[in-house]
Amino acid sequence: MIELRNVAYSYGGAELFSDLTLELAQGSFHFLTGPSGAGKTTLLKLCYGDLTATSGKASLFGVDRSGMSRDELALARRRIGVVHQDCQFLDHLPIAENVALPLTAAGRQDEIDSNLSDLLGWVGLADQAGQLPPQLSGGERQRAALARAVITSPDVIIADEPTGNIDWEMSQRLLTLLVELNRMGKAVLIATHDLNLIRAAKAQVQARVLRLRNRRLQSAGADL
């Protein structure tokens, strides 16, 4: 579904990584680890088309990202649910409307009623539905971001440090949701430093762990 082949990315003349190959196939589950500043977030952005590779080929659902029109990119993004590290909400809208935003933008408003309340209840935000994003705690915001990422039941879910601000119990619930979605055939890619989360996931699902280090992407060994 998403494929990076021999991709390199440079920013301000400095090469962040090169000759990087990654495929997110249907039903795959990947963790992405690596030291801070290694380029994990950049790699995720390449996966959901927010950045264009300096060289190599990035394909989203079989279409070369570099040749995509903005409309094609928008349609591709509707098939990718993204949990951003900084959540990225519209601060003037209540959290319920933020979570429903992907459905609104896709013209699928008729699905909001059937999905939204269950999803908010599942992530424990039913009581906060009417609050604005700045009124929520970091953990609540992250749970809302996860709800927004999965509300359209996308083909691919990409999460950047999704458990950074939430407690272990909520991390487990989040992981359970992602595993369930993965078992439904969704591809999952999670960038994280949380080794406990990776271990818990590996106990439930066939997860591949990748490490971004020294500008290269490597498979992590059994030391995890």
Place this chain on the structure above:
Amino acid sequence: MKVVIGRGLSLLAGDPQADRAVPPTGFTARLTLFTSGAMAFLAVFALALSLASGRLADRWGAELARTSTLRISAPADQLDAQTAAAIRLLETTPGVTSARALSMEEEQALLTPWFGPDLPLDTLPIPQLIEIVEEDDGFDPIGLRARLQAEVPGAVLDDHTRWREPLIDAAARLRLLGIVSIVLIGTSTGAMIMLAAQAALAANAQVIRVLRLVGARDVYIARAFVRRFTLRALSGAAVGTVVGMCAILLLPRADTAGGFLTGLGFQGAGWLWPLVIPPLAAVVAFWATRRAALSTLNEQS
């Protein structure tokens, strides 16, 4: 046509949830309302000027084109005889409908604005004026002048050509000025709304980024801005137009003075013309905001 009307209605109906995605921005909203209102107010006056100039040109053209004046300057003892000879001659001239010597009272009335009502006309050597009314095709002024020179030596024919043409030309230029003013007002409105839209888009760069990340297409993002600015321009222009029409209605009448501004305003069905201004302002705003939105979204991609 149906597609255009459908799109217009769809724009007016809008998508409340899409509209809510963009936060209301007070400054650009007030700027758009004020600009479209002020411009509509000015457009009403430009339209009134243009229509009045058109009427003026038509009136001067119609009134002066079908009349001429014959002035007879002769010694007092020959004046009546030359007047009678001139009228006989005119009655037999092809293209002349009627010829009539002005009475003493009519000539007095013509001179009153310059010399006052107490002018002793009977003691002054005032020339006799003959009003000539022409047929649609008019008469041959060169032939008539030649006959008058032979039979009524004291007669001078004035067919108003030297007055009519510059007056009609002036009125036509005034009308053109009015039309140019309306075009300038329209383009200025478009430019200002475009600037306001660009400011709103720049202020909402983060909103646009989030909308794109969740899969919103450019047209969805642009629509929220376009609809908002179009409706603001429509409502601002509606207020400006109503105020402008009221101001025209309240203009002092100058009928008695007979001044140039007597006809400034609307007459009859002409009052319907200003009603075109608000929809036109909305069309200008739609075009300007759409262009600004798509251009900005292109730059931000």
